[in-house]
Amino acid sequence: MKLGREIAEGGRFVRQPNRFTARIEADGEYPPEAGRYQLYASYACPWAHRSLIVRELLGLQDVVGVTIVDPIRDEKGWRVPGGDPVTGMEYLSELYLATDPDYQGRYTVPCVWDVTTKRLVTNDYPQITLTLETAFAPWHAEGAPDLYPAGLREEIDALNTVIFDGFNNGVYKAGFATSQEAYDDAVTTVFATLDLLEERLAGRPYLHGDALTESDVRLYPTLARFDAVYHSHFKCAIRRLTDYPVLWAYARRLYAIPAFRDTTDFDQIKRHYFITQTNINPSQIVPQGPEIDWTAA
Numbered sequence: 215m216k217l218g219r220e221i222a223e224g225g226r227f228v229r230q231p232n233r234f235t236a237r238i239e240a241d242g243e244y245p246p247e248a249g250r251y252q253l254y255a256s257y258a259c260p261w262a263h264r265s266l267i268v269r270e271l272l273g274l275q276d277v278v279g280v281t282i283v284d285p286i287r288d289e290k291g292w293r294v295p296g297g298d299p300v301t302g303m304e305y306l307s308e309l310y311l312a313t314d315p316d317y318q319g320r321y322t323v324p325c326v327w328d329v330t331t332k333r334l335v336t337n338d339y340p341q342i343t344l345t346l347e348t349a350f351a352p353w354h355a356e357g358a359p360d361l362y363p364a365g366l367r368e369e370i371d372a373l374n375t376v377i378f379d380g381f382n383n384g385v386y387k388a389g390f391a392t393s394q395e396a397y398d399d400a401v402t403t404v405f406a407t408l409d410l411l412e413e414r415l416a417g418r419p420y421l422h423g424d425a426l427t428e429s430d431v432r433l434y435p436t437l438a439r440f441d442a443v444y445h446s447h448f449k450c451a452i453r454r455l456t457d458y459p460v461l462w463a464y465a466r467r468l469y470a471i472p473a474f475r476d477t478t479d480f481d482q483i484k485r486h487y488f489i490t491q492t493n494i495n496p497s498q499i500v501p502q503g504p505e506i507d508w509t510a511a
């Protein structure tokens with residue numbers, strides 16, 4: 215992992231900015247079209263997990279193709295064993311470098327490739343789900359949920375910022391901190407955010423009320439990884455998800471929805487983090503357990 219330049223003064227982890235940020239939008243350089251765009255994702259990666267959930271929730275499986283990369287990343291990055299049927303590439307880096315030969319950052323999932331121009335359109339993960347929800351609306355399945363309703367967008371965006379800073383990225387700030395102080399700050403924020411969400415979800419099934427939204431999609435991947443990985447590997451050990459009765463019930467409520475369950479692969483998640491992130495687990499040993507029943511009533 216080339217995390218060196220993402221560790222700032224005081225041992226704090228500061229995530230790299232997304233380099234590819236073009237938008238798929240009507241009348242733009244990349245107009246939405248069925249069959250034109252290919253999503254590259256890993257079941258292990260929480261940022262990619264979001265896009266897999268939304269693609270399935272909205273019934274876009276035949277509209278936007280997907281290539282799943284191998285969960286174990288080596289020093290050359292994400293790989294498609296046997297090659298990607300759409301582009302022929304073996305390493306995801308080939309798509310990044312074909313688009314920008316001078317690209318110096320990490321080769322990340324999720325990203326979206328345009329089959330027509332043979333260019334990487336975006337690795338801007340917060341925008342990918344919003345694009346599927348808005349630009350691809352004409353292809354949504356009948357009865358698909360409106361995950362980003364016009365009247366709720368400000369509230370959704372505001373809560374998403376809290377969830378990202380305090381939790382989605384908060385766990386990485388705790389896990390990748392290289393000083394006690396940076397870790398202490400980050401882990402305190404992670405659990406303050408969980409406390410706040412526990413309170414918010416008391417008395418409502420989803421974060422914004424009775425209907426599922428983009429905020430729920432963003433919260434879930436970090437909850438799904440929490441006890442299995444972040445509790446030990448990222449040292450987010452003050453409490454477990456299963457110690458929060460409301461949040462744990464909420465996480466299982468989401469897991470009961472096929473788009474969430476089908477895209478949650480605990481084995482790939484565990485193998486990816488413990489084997490690939492040798493900066494914090496040099497032995498690459500994958501722990502056994504914890505045993506958690508996600509289907510409990």
Ligand SMILES: N[C@@H](CCC(=O)N[C@@H](CS)C(=O)NCC(=O)O)C(=O)O
Nearest residue numbers: 229230259260261320321322323337
């Ligand atoms: N694009 C974002 C978020 C996506 C991201 O970090 N994905 C991880 C997997 S969870 C990845 O692809 N990492 C590749 C690497 O570190 O080489 C970033 O650059 O930080």
